[in-house]
Amino acid sequence: MIEHMETIDEFLAHRTADVEEAVRTAAADEIMPRFRQLAAHEVDEKSGPHDLVTDADRKAEEYLTEVLGKLLPGSVVVGEEAVHANPMTYEALQGEAPVWIVDPVDGTRQFVHGDPGFCTLVALAQGGVVLASWTYAPVRDQLAVAVRGRGALLDGVPLRAGSPAAGRDLEVATSHPYYTTDEQKRALLGLRTAGVAPRPCGSAGLEYLAVARGELDATAFSWEAAWDHAAGILLVEEAGGVHLTLAEEPFRITGGNTLPFTAARDVATARRVLELLSGGV
Known part of the structure; x- marks a missing residue:
């Protein structure tokens, strides 16, 4: 376990840009060419009319699954569409191996309706602890990256949540x-x-x-x-x-x-x- 953690620490110190490139490439090659261009046969329902999946979801997840697994040998991928196909895949979150958690198109309903309010989500976790995350909004071309203990950045600028102003809802x-x-x-x-x-x-x-x-x-x-x-x-x-x-x-x-x-x-x-x-x- 310690050996794994040292490997992940080294990975996060030197390879986060590789993950960023993978996320941007998935969006550029598989998601954005289909935005506002979806044909009826490229959209399916999963559990109901509010739970949609598109070819963009499937293709982007396939790409990220292949690339992320190679970036960190010994890691596994838990993707939304893979879990839908085989729910047992979700159990990897309980294991000891590093896990990539992937939502290729978060906000599929918005994506299907041509609304720009969607993003691609990738997180790296181990033992139930999230160690790093990437949130990419391709229409806005905004990328937020967080690494545990090292802060959060949006397009390279530090993020601070702050506190709500007094006197407003x-x-x-x-x-x-x-x-x-x-x-x-x-x-x-x-x-x-x-x-x-x-x-x-x-x-x-x-x-x-x-x-x-x-x-x-x-x-x-x-x-x-x-x-x-x-x-x-x-x-x-x-x-x-x-x-x-x-x-x-x-x-x-x-x-x-x-x-x-x-x-x-x-x-x-x-x-x-x-x-x-x-x-x-």
């Missing part, structure tokens, strides 16, 4: 109703109160980036798929923010979290969101 991005159980819906209703301005979330990765930039005060999410959250929770952490579940514990990418959970610009905001979510249960 907290803006909170929340799960859409079709992602939630009845109990979670009741919890989210707790945010409909004076001093809070909840709204449905878009791409989870871009909402996390907004928190890390200090443009959004918090999230309140009710699902725990690692590919949606791994990159973003590290980005928020390294920008000075926090993430907490309804049990007041940090969110775990390996699952078993008490939901909903929040990622917020600071501890006070996170605890305020949890207080309101608890009151709604």
Whole structure:
């Protein structure tokens, strides 16, 4: 295990630019040529009409799976589309090998409708700990990179989440109703109160980036798929923010979290969101 960790430390010290190149290439070659150019046969439903997959998702994930595995020998890849095809793939998050967690198009619904609010998410984790993450918004050509203990950058500029300004409503991005159980819906209703301005979330990765930039005060999410959250929770952490579940514990990418959970610009905001979510249960 120590040998693995030393290898990863060395990788993160010298090879993050290689991951950035892989992410940019996947977007340039497989995603952007299909943006606003999708034919009907290139879009499919998975679990329902709100859960879509496109040829861009599949092709970009195939490319990243091949390249990332070669960049770090001994690592494995957990990608959203691979897990849909074979749910057992998700169990790699519980193992000891380094794991690449990939969401090739986070915000597929937006992508399908020609909305630029989507991104590509890659995170590197081991033993349930997220060590590095890459969030790339190809339409904006914005890349956020976070490395545990080394901070977060957006296009090379340090990110600081800061604290919300006093005297204004907290803006909170929340799960859409079709992602939630009845109990979670009741919890989210707790945010409909004076001093809070909840709204449905878009791409989870871009909402996390907004928190890390200090443009959004918090999230309140009710699902725990690692590919949606791994990159973003590290980005928020390294920008000075926090993430907490309804049990007041940090969110775990390996699952078993008490939901909903929040990622917020600071501890006070996170605890305020949890207080309101608890009151709604």
